[in-house]
Amino acid sequence: HIRDAVKYDAYAAGIESGRYLETIGFFSVEGVSNKHVKKSGNVTFHRRYLDQNRPTFIYHSVDGKTKKFDTSKGKKMSKTIKQLRDQYKLSNTLGCASQDYFMYSAPLNSSASIFHLATKEVLPKVVINQERTNPAYYIINSGSIRYEIYKGPFSLDNMYQISPFEDKFYAIHDVPLEAAKQVLGKLNGQSDVFKKRSLYYTENPITLNEQASFVKRAQNLTKGYVTKDDFGTDGDDTPHVPYPSYNIPYYVDSDLPSGNGSTLVDIVYFDFFDSVLRKSLATITGKEWTATLTYGDPSITSSTMWLSFAQKFWNATSC
Structure with missing residues (x-):
């Protein structure tokens, strides 16, 4: 922002x-003059x-007089929106968040960071392939997360707010652990992300x-x-x-699996940056890599992973 x-x-x-x-x-x-004449001096x-937000618009458009702000068309539109929200059950509680999770107001390694939640909790618990014996190493682009989570009920609406995308999970199998350790740094350009x-x-x-x-x-x-x-x-x-405010890199990752020089891992990531990741890995290893176009349940995407996590791990009655 x-x-x-x-x-x-x-x-x-x-x-x-x-x-x-x-x-x-x-x-x-x-x-600035509205006439086609030369005018000296600065502007x-x-x-x-x-x-x-609504209070801002009321303050500026109708001098703070709330009753003058709403129009018949606006009320009709609000009614239609509510009907659609009810129809698609956008407000139905899927689970309850026990705390707030922030995008930029918490450092990346903080339990209050939504990126920490995604990489340390959501991905390892939801994006799973039982057929693979290699440990998974998850990398996502931080731009895939667009909003924060606040303590309390978590709804389908919140899921779309956090991630309105349907990015699929790809995987590159059997990557040497030593090579996997270098991928995140390569993706982020070995430098801090821009400052606002x-x-x-x-x-x-x-x-x-x-x-x-x-x-x-x-x-x-x-x-x-x-x-x-x-x-x-x-x-x-x-x-x-x-x-x-804390700087968040373009790409964030889960904890690296433990192991030695012979350990192989599966890198799991969004299809959105497939070509960038494979190019980075090729630069590191000196060979080309092919992605598997699914990892685990194909219905789990960048958005539905939040839905699945909330339903499974956030008790809906704890609010």
Whole structure:
């Protein structure tokens, strides 16, 4: 997720407003004439990052008057959406998460990381091939996970939020353990993943007078995005207490199987990056490798693995 604005020169600037519709960006230019005449002087840029939620829209569109916000068409659409959700049982509880699992607010090796949950718990317990005697070594791309899990009921809706994809599991059999140890580093380019320059975190909270709006609505600040860009620190429409952020690599893995130089493993991964992984492995070993186009139950995919895990390992009555 990136909130950022860049000023290229006195007359040019750009903005990036979030990802997956978490942020609504507003950008305007002051000092531009609508007439075809030359005008001296600089222009002034203004930007605002709006949290994408109902209170934000009510505040800005109808001056906070909730009764003026809903329309007959909107109510009809909401009713239709609810009917469809009921029809497809999207809200039915599949299991209960005992804690929160975060994408970027927890380090990769933390039990609070959703990537840690995926690689250390979900994959080894759900993606299994009983016909293979080699230990499995799982690698997934972190971009396959798109949302967090919060403590409480876990529904089919949550499954689609976390992973809207249907990536299949491929496997490369009989890979020497010493070669498998090098694959993740090769995939990640032996370097840290890019940092989000637009998100900055500080031990000192942003004072309310640095924010232009929503102050009255945010007496008790919640954790959220705190943005610093080329125009300063006053771009966030709703003031938040900054939360920690950790860099997550493009690819993450399960624990490597133990063994010696003669140990063979099966590398299990998503078909999404099949060519990249096989190329990396070929570079390491000096030979070409062929993937098996299934591993275990073919109905288990990048999304349904969460469904299966929740149903089997999260007691649905513990909420």
